[in-house]
Amino acid sequence: MDVHPGTTAWTTRRWLLVGVSLALAVLAALSVLGWAVLAHATTVNTRLVDRSSPALLAALRLETAFVNQETGIRGYGLTGQSDFLEPYTRGLVAEKASVDSLRELADGDRAQADLKVVLDRAGAWQSMIARPVATAPLTGVRDLARQRALQGKGAFDALRAALNVQQDHLMESRLKARSDLLTVRFQRNLVFGAILAMIVALAGLLFEGLRRGVTYPLERLAADTERVADGEFDHPIGSNGPADLQQVAGAVERMRQRLTEELAFTDTARDQLAVQAADLQRSNAELEQFAYVASHDLQEPLRKVASFCQLLQRRYEGQLDERADQYIEFAVDGANRMQTLINDLLQFSRVGRVHDEHSRVDLEEILTVTLNSIGIAIQESGAEVTHDPLPEVAGDETQFGMLMQNLVSNAIKFRSPDRPVRIHLSVERVDDEWRFAVTDTGIGIDPEYAERVFVIFQRLHNRDAYPGNGIGLAMCKKIV
Numbered sequence: 001m002d003v004h005p006g007t008t009a010w011t012t013r014r015w016l017l018v019g020v021s022l023a024l025a026v027l028a029a030l031s032v033l034g035w036a037v038l039a040h041a042t043t044v045n046t047r048l049v050d051r052s053s054p055a056l057l058a059a060l061r062l063e064t065a066f067v068n069q070e071t072g073i074r075g076y077g078l079t080g081q082s083d084f085l086e087p088y089t090r091g092l093v094a095e096k097a098s099v100d101s102l103r104e105l106a107d108g109d110r111a112q113a114d115l116k117v118v119l120d121r122a123g124a125w126q127s128m129i130a131r132p133v134a135t136a137p138l139t140g141v142r143d144l145a146r147q148r149a150l151q152g153k154g155a156f157d158a159l160r161a162a163l164n165v166q167q168d169h170l171m172e173s174r175l176k177a178r179s180d181l182l183t184v185r186f187q188r189n190l191v192f193g194a195i196l197a198m199i200v201a202l203a204g205l206l207f208e209g210l211r212r213g214v215t216y217p218l219e220r221l222a223a224d225t226e227r228v229a230d231g232e233f234d235h236p237i238g239s240n241g242p243a244d245l246q247q248v249a250g251a252v253e254r255m256r257q258r259l260t261e262e263l264a265f266t267d268t269a270r271d272q273l274a275v276q277a278a279d280l281q282r283s284n285a286e287l288e289q290f291a292y293v294a295s296h297d298l299q300e301p302l303r304k305v306a307s308f309c310q311l312l313q314r315r316y317e318g319q320l321d322e323r324a325d326q327y328i329e330f331a332v333d334g335a336n337r338m339q340t341l342i343n344d345l346l347q348f349s350r351v352g353r354v355h356d357e358h359s360r361v362d363l364e365e366i367l368t369v370t371l372n373s374i375g376i377a378i379q380e381s382g383a384e385v386t387h388d389p390l391p392e393v394a395g396d397e398t399q400f401g402m403l404m405q406n407l408v409s410n411a412i413k414f415r416s417p418d419r420p421v422r423i424h425l426s427v428e429r430v431d432d433e434w435r436f437a438v439t440d441t442g443i444g445i446d447p448e449y450a451e452r453v454f455v456i457f458q459r460l461h462n463r464d465a466y467p468g469n470g471i472g473l474a475m476c477k478k479i480v
Contacts, residue, residue: 019206026202030195037191041184052174055105058098059170063163065094066122070156073130077145080138088134095122107173114166121162125155225252233260302338305331361397363390367425370404374412381412383421390427391434399479406472411440 072088075081102115129145129152136144227235237253309332317325371378371385378385385408404425411423423440445453449460456474 037188041188051105052177056170058101059167062098065091073133077133080141118162121159360392361395362392366400381421385423387425388427403479406476407438414442416443
């Protein structure tokens with residue numbers, strides 16, 4: 001390999017240390033200069049955008065508010081009809097909002113003085129004509145308006161003049177801010193142009209230095225490693241360039257030798273892993289089949305036990321002692337509960353196995369069908385169910401129906417006796433997915449039980465308080 005004189009005396013770390021130190025020093029100076037220019041530009045822009053322009057708009061809205069007031073008072077004075085006072089009322093509200101904005105945005109003594117003059121003249125006009133006419137009785141409002149028409153016109157003309165002065169001053173302030181912004185933009189462009197030129201020159205110097213001391217040896221090292229990566233595991237890695245790069249090349253060579261030794265072992269391990277994965281898949285399938293068969297085959301004997309217990313209860317109720325009746329009732333209840341648990345287990349085992357046909361599903365339609373199917377429970381509980389506009393998604397229609405029915409039914413079942421039942425299904429777009437949430441005004445779930453409630457047959461209350469077997473949320477989690 002051809003190496004320039006003096007190159008090998010420098011390690012990569014030395015090259016990088018010198019180059020980065022020089023670059024950081026120059027960039028630090030440029031950053032300080034750029035920060036100062038940007039700070040000044042931000043200040044000027046903020047004054048224009050956040051104060052000068054909003055203040056001018058607020059002054060224009062204030063003038064419109066006074067015009068509306070004058071229009072309403074004049075219409076009421078001419079016609080005597082109270083409907084004409086509506087612009088006056090709206091104008092008072094708009095006046096207050098505009099004045100509050102101007103007090104906050106007005107910058108400097110002149111702006112505050114202009115606002116004071118406007119408010120003083122507005123107050124004079126309002127006390128002279130607006131408020132007396134607005135509060136005058138219908139029978140005398142026309143006479144009062146005619147009597148004070150001339151005075152009112154003069155007062156309002158004075159108010160207009162004050163508004164014009166205010167707007168002229170605000171416009172002058174805005175133009176001044178805009179001129180300052182154009183100036184600082186020119187300065188910013190000039191400074192950043194100089195910064196860019198210096199960065200380009202610095203990058204060229206650093207590139208040439210790094211190419212001579214680092215890049216060329218790294219290219220040779222990369223070419224050797226590419227040949228190894230393409231499958232030439234017997235190709236040796238050459239050691240060239242600075243001392244630290246030679247150390248890297250030696251480490252890569254040792255890694256190549258170790259990888260070559262490990263390849264044979266990896267092939268064997270991969271074969272074993274494939275066998276284990278097949279065993280695991282077969283085991284899961286057998287477990288699902290066992291749950292289905294067990295729950296299905298237990299139905300018949302359990303149904304017979306329940307039937308004969310119920311026959312005993314109907315035939316011998318009242319003929320035996322009270323304890324015997326109680327024992328028979330316990331047997332009937334236990335058989336019925338066991339039958340319900342087995343049905344629930346059978347339904348749980350079918351999730352994702354029987355119903356798993358993905359297609360485009362309209363959730364609006366699914367929710368409508370679900371609410372109709374539990375309409376009696378909704379009516380009896382007085383529940384109010386609302387929802388955001390629901391999208392179409394990909395999934396199994398039956399599983400979506402089971403999911404919505406379980407969630408809404410749970411919200412109705414675990415309602416609070418102290419609050420009306422309000423259930424809301426919300427949805428929002430998060431990147432390329434939809435995120436759904438069901439919220440209600442029910443009794444809630446303590447955080448310590450947040451995981452437990454999703455475990456099959458786990459309950460937080462006894463059956464006397466809330467019926468059920470504790471499988472609903474477990475099915476919801478499995479479906480999701």
